[in-house]
Amino acid sequence: MKAKEFIKHLLSIENYSFSLKEITQQTDGEGTSLKFELARLIDKKEIINLRKGFYLIIPPRYSKQGQLPIQLYIHKLFKGLDRNYYLGFYSAAKFHGASHQQTQRDYVMTEIPKLNTIKKNTFDIRFFTTAKWPDKNIIDKKSDAGIFKISSPALTAADLIHHQTKLGGLNRMLAILEELAEEINQNDIAELLTWYPHKSTLQRFGFLLEEVQADQNLNTQIKEHLQQSKFFPVLLSPKSGQKPGAVDNPWKVDVNIKLESDI
Numbered sequence: 001m002k003a004k005e006f007i008k009h010l011l012s013i014e015n016y017s018f019s020l021k022e023i024t025q026q027t028d029g030e031g032t033s034l035k036f037e038l039a040r041l042i043d044k045k046e047i048i049n050l051r052k053g054f055y056l057i058i059p060p061r062y063s064k065q066g067q068l069p070i071q072l073y074i075h076k077l078f079k080g081l082d083r084n085y086y087l088g089f090y091s092a093a094k095f096h097g098a099s100h101q102q103t104q105r106d107y108v109m110t111e112i113p114k115l116n117t118i119k120k121n122t123f124d125i126r127f128f129t130t131a132k133w134p135d136k137n138i139i140d141k142k143s144d145a146g147i148f149k150i151s152s153p154a155l156t157a158a159d160l161i162h163h164q165t166k167l168g169g170l171n172r173m174l175a176i177l178e179e180l181a182e183e184i185n186q187n188d189i190a191e192l193l194t195w196y197p198h199k200s201t202l203q204r205f206g207f208l209l210e211e212v213q214a215d216q217n218l219n220t221q222i223k224e225h226l227q228q229s230k231f232f233p234v235l236l237s238p239k240s241g242q243k244p245g246a247v248d249n250p251w252k253v254d255v256n257i258k259l260e261s262d263i
Contacts, residue, residue, distance in 0.1 A: 001027050003037045007047065007057055014144045017073040019080050020053040048121060054080060067122045070106045071143040078110070085110040086138050087150040088128070088159050089167060090176070095141060096153050098179035109151065109159065128163060136191040153183040154192045161208065162201040170237055174212075174261040181214035189218050193225045200234040202226060207236065207251040211259060223250060 001009075006026050010018060024034060038055070041047045045066060048056045054077055056068050070087065078085040086092070089107035093099065105124040115127040137155035140147050151159060157180045160173050167173065196202060206222035233244035233252045236259075244254035 003027050003034060003041065007041070011057060011059055014146075015076075016057050016059070016068055016145055017050075017076050018055055018057070020055070023055075048123070050120060050123060051077070051118060065122065067104075069143070070108075070125070071141070071148045072145040074108065075146060075148045083111050084133050085149060087148065088156060089163070090160075090173075092150040092156040093160070093176050093180060095150055096156060096180055096183045098176040098183070128159075128166075132195070132197055134195055136195060137188065152188050152191075153180045154188040156180055157184065158192060158196060158198075158201055158205055161204050162198055165238060170208075170257065171260055174208075174259060177208055178212040178261075181209055181212050181218070184214070184218060186215075186217055186221060189221045193221065199226065199231050203231060203234050203251045203253055204236055207249065207253040207255075210251075226251075 003023060006023055007018070010016070023038075027034065038047065038049075042049060045063065046058060048058060048066075050056050050073075056073055058066065058068060062068050070091065074085065074087060086109050087095070087107070088109040090105075091107045104122065105126055107126050107128065109128050109130060111133055112129045112131055114129045117127065118125040134155065137152040138149050139152050141150055150156075157177055160167060160177065161170070164170050164173065193202075202222055203226065206219055206226070209219050209222070231252060233247045233254055235242060235244050235254050235256050237257045239256065242256065244252075244256075247254050249255075
């Protein structure tokens with residue numbers, strides 16, 4: 001089987017990616033001849049070498065934008081890397097119906113060590129890492145290519161708040177947090193509170209849920225969880241060299257920025 005035939009076969013079964021190892025095993029191309037054939041297909045923009053040893057197939061319906069939705073290949077990429085992952089941040093928010101931030105960049109959470117950002121042609125994927133991998137608040141979603149994993153609405157919101165300084169700040173994400181709040185349910189919050197390690201983020205989360213007038217039961221869950229142990233004043237928006245001052249809310253959040261949505 002030639003490389004082109006193998007790629008055609010993959011597309012027929014809604015498989016939009018392959019590894020170099022996979023195509024070497026399945027075709028009669030060897031060494032130089034296979035590399036030449038792959039290079040020719042890259043030149044014709046029928047495939048793209050996204051990462052060393054990992055290729056994406058760009059079928060005709062995506063050829064104009066030269067882009068492939070991340071849900072069609074992310075699971076296979078991480079299966080090959082043998083690492084946990086989930087689509088998170090603004091990428092997950094889109095799947096939960098919160099899409100004010102129309103960005104071409106995709107965001108993925110994975111285990112340490114960190115992966116380098118991928119910027120190639122129209123592809124732009126930024127990776128974040130967490131030392132404590134959650135076994136909850138990760139949802140299986142279905143795409144044409146099969147299952148892929150995304151953060152639940154509660155974990156998506158917590159991740160956005162926790163990494164706000166790397167993601168454009170709270171005002172950039174305020175409208176998204178408001179829409180995510182409509183998707184968060186009590187079970188989602190209850191699961192998050194069983195393992196989430198960042199108390200300061202939970203304080204900000206509770207405060208912001210109150211600000212966007214989310215279901216009061218969600219606030220109460222977080223408040224009761226925080227009151228089980230000591231917690232201390234935090235800045236709403238972390239700033240190096242700045243410490244929280246007097247606080248006049250139950251979350252002990254020093255509101256050091258003016259909240260206004262950027263939409």
